[in-house]
Amino acid sequence: MKIVKVLGSGCSKCEKVAQSISAIAAEKKIEIELIKETSPEAMMSYGVMRTPAVVVDEQLVHSGSIPHREDIEGWLQ
């Protein structure tokens, strides 16, 4: 099972990213564990400077905007 973290300070964009990831996962019947990470320390440890950012299995895959649907599907495969 993939562990997906959404990094962000809880702004509306980060919320949107988390929602669309869980929606796409549910649609594709892929089981994931979704974690919303808001602590500044965590963002620093992944080297993230622009939020929202997405980490899949400890790999930073995206940062700075709402990702496209195709990207999300790619990460979940």
Place this chain on the structure above:
Amino acid sequence: MLEIFTRLADWLVFDLAGLSAQSKWGDALHFFVEDVSKIFALLLLMIYIIALLRASLNVERVRDYLARKHTGLGLLLGSAFGAITPFCSCSSIPVFLGFTSAGIPVGITMAFLLTSPLINEVAVLLLMSLLGWKFTLLYIVTGMAVGIAGGLVLHLLKAERWLQPFAARAYSQAQQAGHTGTASTGSMTLKERHEFAKEEMTDIFSRVWKWVILGVGLGAGLHGFVPDQWVSDTLGQGEWWSVPAAVLAGIPLYSNATGVIPVMESLITKGLPVGTTLAFCMSTVAASFPEFILLKQVMKIRLLALIFFMLLVAFTLVGWVLNALTPYL
């Protein structure tokens, strides 16, 4: 070229709605229609063009670049990059930590973060179209001066000692290890630039359009309903206390540059001294409690209070100096 917006407003307000140019409502509505249509058109066009040009500039590259600079140059460049690099205020904490953990001194980081909300392409664009290039230049110089001076003071005070422990640790580790650039430096194709610019345009526009309406609405109200003499008679006499009073009044008012500039236009045309107006507006944009409270996660309260106080002093000085210089401008 910009007269088409005046004519559009003439047609809509005077011809179509049948309001008189002499009535208060006609005057205020004309101001509103003209400014909103002008600002929206310019915003959409210019954000796209600017985004196309700076598509490959991002905070990661700025960080890698600043990490290799000496303090004096670093402060100047930090402030300059703060003015031109796009980033949303909700990212100020990760940006602060990213810079700090790359070993960039707090002074330079703050020069970047203080200048950033004051100067951006939207603000410059609005100033140019509403108040002319002279005032725009004055605004840019003042905004950068505040950022650089603030950064310098923090640097001299060695503000690193007032960081939260985890941030201070990251900073001293980076100081020892040295920062190696991690940002990708790949060049972008024209198609990628176009995609970026298109997204940037919709993103920024969807964020600022309500501020434009609100700001222009307030400005139009001032324009149409506050008598011309009132502002210059009560606030335009240049008493020394009017500037600090304007700065204090700006603290509880929280707006971004987009919302406050149309109000600024109205205040200036009503005869409020330029220095007082700028001091008020900069205080509204940069000295906001909500954002300062957020920074508490990375700084000790002492440093926060210091920066806040420093900003108020800086804006007051800006106001006094500009008011004194106005006769010579």
